[in-house]
Amino acid sequence: MTALTQIRPADRPILIAFSFTILILLIGTAYTMSTTGTVPLLQPSYLMQQLQIGSFLGLCAAGMMLVILTGHIDLSVPWTLTSAAMIATSVGGPWAIPAGLSVGLCVGLVNGFGVSVLRVPAMIFTLGLDTVLRGLMVARTGGFAPQDQATPAMLYLAKSKLMGVPVALFVWIAVSLLVTFILTRTTFGRALYAIGTNERAAWLSGIRTRAVVTGAFVGSGLCAALAGVLLAGYSAKAYQGMGNSFLLPAIAAVVLGGTHILGGRGRYAGTFLGVVLIVLLNSVLSIMQMPEALRQIIYGTVIIGMLLIYGRGMRVSE
Amino acid sequence: MTRWIGQNRGFAAALALFLALYLSYHLIHPRGFSTAVLVQNSNELVAIGFVAMAQTVPVLLGGLDLSVGAIMTLAACVASWLLDGSPVQIALGMIATLAVGAGFGLINGLIVVYGRLQPIIATLATGAIAIGLALLIRPNPGGTVDGDLNWALTNSIYDFAETYGIANGGEAAWLQPFINIPVPLILLFGTACLVWLPFKRTVTGRTIYAVGSAEGAAFASGLPIDRARIAAFTLAGFFAACGGLYLAIQTSTGNADVVQAGAYTLNSIAAVVLGGTALLGGTGGVIASILGAMILRAVSFYFRILDIDPLLQPLIEGIVLLAAVSAVAFRTFRVKNQLELFR
Structure with missing residues (x-):
């Protein structure tokens, strides 16, 4: 505990999330050792596969983080993702991916x-x-999964491997590097933190807050749309409700990574680790063949427990 | 009167919108202004009405409770085991169901106050726990609920009196002016008037409003802000459990439906905003949120009688919601000093 207090406050959530990830891996390995005598969790191929699945959540969380840093929240992720996937598959051809991303752009602009x-x-x-x-997509597809197939480019991005590493993971890492660069090295990134800390002061010091907030929502829309395009590639087609399971885990990953839910504080490395933590937690729970009921309970308890360690706020806020 | 409207502009606007929507619905409806239509509509209102009430209390604090839908589902699953047998057993089952909801809300409050977590993220997690518990209690939809209870509580007062043989089976002269009022409506507004209105006038109740307006000032004035927070979340759990209890009685089953729980939570936020309660806290009230829920429901009633393509319904619902909440933008364009926009 004394060592913990010497670490900079901004690093603490990241370290705790990291050690918790290791802990989950150890528990899962101990379980598989005792039941089957194998260690699937520690094999690179298994980890790669889990991270490939995690990359969709990772993209959503990266966009969500931009919005949460400004003190807002983006609840339109599920159907931005689904709409982008549906538009991309129905446009098809070389324009599939740009069409999908432009859905995200439009959603971001309207939100902003x-x-x-x-x-x-x-x-x-x-x-x-x-x-x-959701209404637009239901009216368009008649409530069924559209018959259009994902294009080869989408299949490549989501499924194939480059030097033994899934391409989806490269996409996630590329977006991660871009977001890290934006947050730490650009005026736009610094303005996100300034607005999240005190919008009034940010506006008075000459930051164009409207443009910056809109930019954050556009970032979130684009990330969700990219996740949708990849997910459509992964499952070879788009389907209704494909984005529903991404909203709450994305918010949880951002918060577990140490980003303050009211904005202004947080680092991207934390969000990345938060996603890894949630993905691994899910995969260990499914290896243990935990019933859905207990999974939900453990999931909630882990979030509360981790936040009680480092997410505590002030007793009275102004 | 004019002064009241000026002070409660959001509430007055919501009331006007609801009356316009609902009266014209009855005018178009082939069997409009009849008890049957009123009973059916109020039955559909109760669950979302209670959940909207539940959401209002934390919102008044400036927080948000993302677990209300999950607590409602948990309560419905508990109720589906307990609402059968002798009248005493049923009454105890109802009390137990409400206690489960209030207890869960109390835990929310304790986590928010003593764990010092942001309500939105703490209740996101406890909501997952509540759904998990509901799934443990009811892995598959099912359950039995006393048939008389189901019939009596989901119809008009006349049917209620007839079922339980009160007031000469509903024929007593003093009851005649009231026989057409639906029981669900009485349950909803009765709970609001008997629980919320007295509570609002207590020190704890006033403190909820004070914390929502200016937490620092409330603390500096020595108001019991911790107690108010815990009470607010407990009350939210209680109201959500009322909704779950009614849902179990109405459908005679308990169903741990994750998607439905999420939909109720999100609709409750929409109802709160439509009722004129500010999401930043400090102004609004529980009755206004019932009105918000009524507006949400009234919009969906139209789909049945206007012969709208079912595939267009989600789209129209969404546009109505978006348009209604964007109406607050009028304030934005009236503001002279832009600084006032930032709180």
Whole structure:
């Protein structure tokens, strides 16, 4: 504990999340050793496969983090992801991926307009847009999974391997590097932190807060759309509700990585580790053949438990 | 009167919107202004109404409770085991169900106050735990609920009196002015008036509003802010359990449906905002949120009578929601000093 207190406060969540990830791996390995005598969790191929699945969540979390840093939240991720996947597969050909990404761009612009210009609370505006997107897609597809197939480019990005490493993992790492660069080395990135800390002060010091907040939502929309395009490639087609299981884990990953839910604080490395932690936790639980009920309980308990260690706020906030 | 409207602009707007929507619905409906339609509509309102009430209390604090839908589901699953047998057993089962919800809300409150976590993220996690517990209790949809109870609580007062043989089986003269009122409506507004209105007038209740307006000032004035927070989440759990209890009675089953729980949580936020309660806290109230839930439901009633393509329904629902919440933008364009926009 004394060593913990000497570490910079910003690094503590990252270290704790990292040690917790190791702990999950050890518990899972101990379990498989005792039941079957094998160690699948420590084999690189298994870890690669898990990270490949995790890359979809990782992309969503990267975008979500940009928005959470400004003190807002993006609840439109599930249907941005699904719409992008559906549009991409139905456009097809070389324009499939740009078409999918442009869906994310449009969603981000609308969200940014509603939140920063109309000043509707992000919680409710993005939720409303999510419902509208769902409505558009249901009206378009008739409520069924569209028959269009993913294009070869999408299949390549999501499924194939380059030098033994899944390409999806490369995509995630590339986006991660880009987000890290944006957050630490650009004025836009610094403005995200400034707005999350105190929007009023940021505006008074000349930051164009409307443009920056809109930029954060565009980033989130693009990331969710990219995740949708990849996920459609991974499962070879788009289907209804494919994004539903990404919203809450994405928020949880960002917060477990030490980003403050009210904005202004957090590092991307934490979010990355948060995603790895959630993915590994899920895979260990499924190796243990834990029933869904217990999985939910463990999932919730882990989030609460970890946050009680390092996520505690002030007793009274102003 | 004008003064009241000026002070409760959000509530008045919601009321006007609801009356316009609902009265014209009855005018178009082939069997409009009849008890049957009213009973059916109020039955569909109760669960979302209670969950919207539950969401309101933490929102008044400036927090958010993402576990209300999950607590409702948990309560419904508990109730589906307990609402059968002798009247005493049923009554105890109801009390137990409400106690489970309130207890879960209390845990939420304790985590938020003593764990010092942000409510939105703490309840996100406890919501997962509640769904897990609900799945443990009811791995598959099912359960038995007393048939009389189901019939009596989901119909008009006349049917209630007839089922239990009160007031000459509903024929007593003093009961006649009331026989057409649906029981679910009475349960909903009765709970709101008997629980919320007295609570709002206590020190703890006023403190909830004070914390939502200015937490630092509330603390400096010596108000019991910890107690108010714990009470708010406990009350949220209680109201959510009321919704779950009614859902179990209405459907005679318990179903640990994760998707449904999430939908109820999100709709409860929409209902709270439509009722005119500010998400930043400090203004609004539980009755207003019931009104918000009524507006949400009234919109969906139209789909049945207007012969709209079912595939377009989610789209229209979404657009109505988005348009309604964007109406607050009028304030944004009236503001003269832009600084006022940032809180």
